[in-house]
Amino acid sequence: MKIVIVGAGPTGLGASYQLHTRGFSDWQLFERSSHVGGLSASFVDEAGFTWDIGGHVLFSHYDYFDSVVDEALNGAWYEHQRESWVRLLESWIPYPFQNNIRHLPPAALNECLEGLKALAGDPRAASNFSEWMDTVFGAGIVKHFMEPYNRKVWGMPLHEMSREWIGERVSVVDLVRIERNIAEKIDDVSWGPNNTFKFPQRGGTGAIFTGIARQFQHHISSSHELVEVDLAARNIVFTNGRQECYDTLITTIPLDIFIDLCRDVPEEVREAARNLVHNSGLIVGIGVEGERRDSKCWMYFPEDNCPFYRVTNFHNYSRWNVPNGDTGSFFSLMCETTYSPHKPVNREGIVEATIEGLVNTGMLSDRERKRIVSRYLIDIPYSYPVPTVRRDAALSVINQFFESYGVYSRGRFGSWKYEVGNMDHSFMQGVEVVDRILTGVEERTFFGRV
Known part of the structure; x- marks a missing residue:
């Protein structure tokens, strides 16, 4: 069996690492750009400043990923205690906002408290993210923080987003705890999986993935942009004219783009892809x-x-x-x-x-x-792949079709699942899909079982 991987971001490198570790030799990784890392790459500007592609921090849900990072960086990282804040009404409020509203000006604080005391309804009955916010946080917190912040982040109407993605991404509310924080003047800042995090000493976040890729550099072909996929013939073509046959294809490029590159995709699959939204x-x-x-x-x-x-x-x-x-x-x-x-x-x-x-x-x-x-x-x-109310139904149609042709679309935009789109999730999607292909073991991350 020949395995081809498209995209050298965290997922493609996770798949590559697992194939390399297992001693599987008949595989190749193709990357469009001249470097690895995808959205987790880093760059140095002309003035000598290093920049990431957004605010990445290294915290993990997986011992496996931790050990791979340790190996890649050889201990050359800093460890930080998270200190994050919200800037609102000319005040600094510790994160998570809802646990630390005591820092708000009096009028806004009272609005938030009154909204919490007036909560009604079952969050589990909410049909979308906007309704879920109303039933969990109340009118005051939604007005001052949750609605304007999420509108800024997502860039789309919040009622078109599902509530299913939330999980550990949002701290829910404990009114007794909040009232205690106010009365005792406590800053409640320890919530969340990333309350401590690591960061490479040199090279930005990208140093992690350049370090991982060094072990199997001979399997990586850079400057190869995919231009056509023949699903029936199991053949791919790149802009430089190179063609490659495969038995199994792992693709990490955005799912909607990948569908446009494929021959003979049924209209129902293309229609499903139109329901995939990103910002x-x-x-x-x-x-x-x-x-x-x-x-x-x-x-x-x-x-x-x-x-x-x-x-x-x-x-x-x-x-x-x-x-x-x-x-x-x-x-x-x-x-x-x-x-x-x-x-x-x-x-x-x-x-x-x-x-x-x-x-x-x-x-x-x-x-x-x-x-x-x-x-x-x-x-x-x-x-960001936006978790809309129509996303899951669309993904079910798309994934069932592609897997019937030996194609596995994984990663932040390959899976189109924001809730498992962090670096560690993405890397492990690659690791786990390889284990599934080779041994039939279940993919826990892709199916949301982490």
Whole structure:
């Protein structure tokens, strides 16, 4: 059996690692770009600042992935205690917002408390994400944070999103706990799987995946962009003219794009693909000359006084994210903005709009604005696969069809499952699909059983 993998992001590299570890030799990995890592790659700009493609942090649900990362980095990482905040009404509220509303101005605090006390209905009966928020958080928290923030992140009407994806992504509410936090002036910040995280000392998040790929570099063909798939003949064609036959194909490119590349796909599968929704992202890196003493890791911005929904103090992750590792002389802010058909953004003006937003929110002073030495922009056409109410039915039709032809679509946009789209989830989707192909064992991550 010959196995071909398309895409050298975390999932493709997870599949490759598992094939390499198992001693399976008849396989090849093809990557469109000149580097590995996909959305987890990192880049160094002309001024010497390192940037990720968005705010990645390394926390894991899998011992297996932890051991692979340890091997790839050889212990060269920093470990951080998460410190994340919400900027709202000229106040800083510790994350998760709903557990720390005591930091709000009195009027907003009372609105949030009254909304919690008036909660009614069963969240399990909610037919979409918007209804779920109303029944879990109440009118005040939804008004001040949940609705404006999620509208900024997702770039689409929230009633078109399902509630099934939420899981550990959102901290639900305990009114007794919140009232205790207010009375005893407690900051409740330990919630979540990423309350501690690691980060590579050098090379950004991409260092993890370049380290993994070194073991089987001879199996990787870069600068190969897929242009056509003949499902019946089990043959793929690249823009450079190369053709490759396979017995089993693991694809990690966006599922809707992959379908467009395939011959003889039935109309019902193409129709299902039209129900797959994604948003796009603009990552703006701002490098500044000067020292920034701020222990925050990342911050959320639900208000309209800035285009971004999240900012990372990227210099805090590793001093080598700034030129010469000199955090006494430089700092870096990585800002993330969503765009979509429902939320258009002026790409040409996003860098200056981001800088203006940093000033508006108190993240940059006028003096620091004049000391900006790097402006870096990354455009991500596929940022988040949106968990819409129609997604699961569409995926059922699509996956059943492709697997009948020996094709397994996995990864953040291959599976189109945001809830298992973190780096560790994505890597393990690759590992587990290989185990399924070779031994028939169940894929736990892809089927949501982690």
